[in-house]
Amino acid sequence: MERNVICMKWGTLYGPDYVNVLYNVVRENLSGDFRFICLTDDTTGIVPGVETFPIPDMGLSEFNWKKGGWAKLTVFQRELYDITGRCLFLDLDSIVTGPLDVLFEAPGDVLVIDSSENWRNPDANAEPKAMTSIFAFTAGQHPEVYDKFMADHDGMVAKYRIEQVYLQGEIDGGLAYWPREWVVSFKWHLRQPVLMGLVKHPNPPGPQCRVLAFHGEPRPIDLVHKGIWGIGPHWGRGRVPWAVDYWQRYGGDIG
Structure with a gap:
């Protein structure tokens, strides 16, 4: 199965250095072939080797576009450019510290961070709470995530406030979670x-x-x-x- 590492950059908070550093460290820590893809509104300064595509328009207000990470939901479209296979999404402010192959091989359909008290205390036994700084999915397998949101994006923003809460509430089949020691x-x-x-x-x-x-x-x-x-x-x-x-x-x- 094809493997893809995807990041997203919009606005001016994160410059191209963030994309380039992430690309370089992924090259060192992921074996075999993969595509490195940046969805962005500005390709200036991004190094060759990074594939760039525009962030799909979601019709959001400027306020909601900038807040809540809603643009991440576009990766769940039934067809997103020519992207196929298993995907690992990394926020630009992630630091890669070790081999990434296990993140592609881990069991689970859609994997996210459990940011509940379990993250801090392994004995907490709390209800999992999704965080999408890092998540894995297979391209095209959960179009309902994008479709439900686009059918009533204002209502979904009002109900869930941020995209990771929406994802946990609306994805079919639920989520799986990374081992806590893998994502710190x-x-x-x-x-x-x-x-x-x-x-x-x-x-x-x-x-x-x-x-x-x-x-x-x-x-x-x-x-x-x-x-x-x-x-x-x-x-x-x-x-x-x-x-x-x-x-x-x-x-x-x-x-």
């Missing part, structure tokens, strides 16, 4: 306790981690710049060596 949260697993980040760098991801997810602030680029980053009281300070090494190694500019 910077916020929950690596940053220092309150105020300690001002005097001590965040921990590096462990050996079982495949993808490091950033949700909210800080973003990866913040960790390679000087000064204070994050949101109080969870501030951090200064350039984080392992983040700087990653960004530079895979072609990013630290300024």
Whole structure:
């Protein structure tokens, strides 16, 4: 089955460096043939080797277009350009830390992060809560995700607020979840306790981690710049060596 890694870039929050770094690190961590695809409204600065396509128009208001990640639902269309096979979607603010083949081979139809208390505490036994910073699916197999939304997008936005809650509520057959050690949260697993980040760098991801997810602030680029980053009281300070090494190694500019 063909394998695809898909990312999405719109607006100005994330520059082309994010796409290029992600492409370079995926090339190192995924064996065999694959396509790397960026759905975007601006191809400027994106390196050769990345296939680019426009983000399909969903008819959303400007506010809803910019909020909630709704554009991600376009990947579930019955036919999206010429994309076929198994797909791994990565948010641009993901850091790849290990081999990705297992993410394609993991059992489950549509796999997402369980961002409930289970992510932080393996003994929590909480109801799973979907997060789509990283998710896997097979192209064309769940068109109902896109079709239901497009039939009443204003109503669905009002009901669910963000796309990952909508996905969990409306996908046929439910979701499967990544093993918690494969996808690690910077916020929950690596940053220092309150105020300690001002005097001590965040921990590096462990050996079982495949993808490091950033949700909210800080973003990866913040960790390679000087000064204070994050949101109080969870501030951090200064350039984080392992983040700087990653960004530079895979072609990013630290300024």
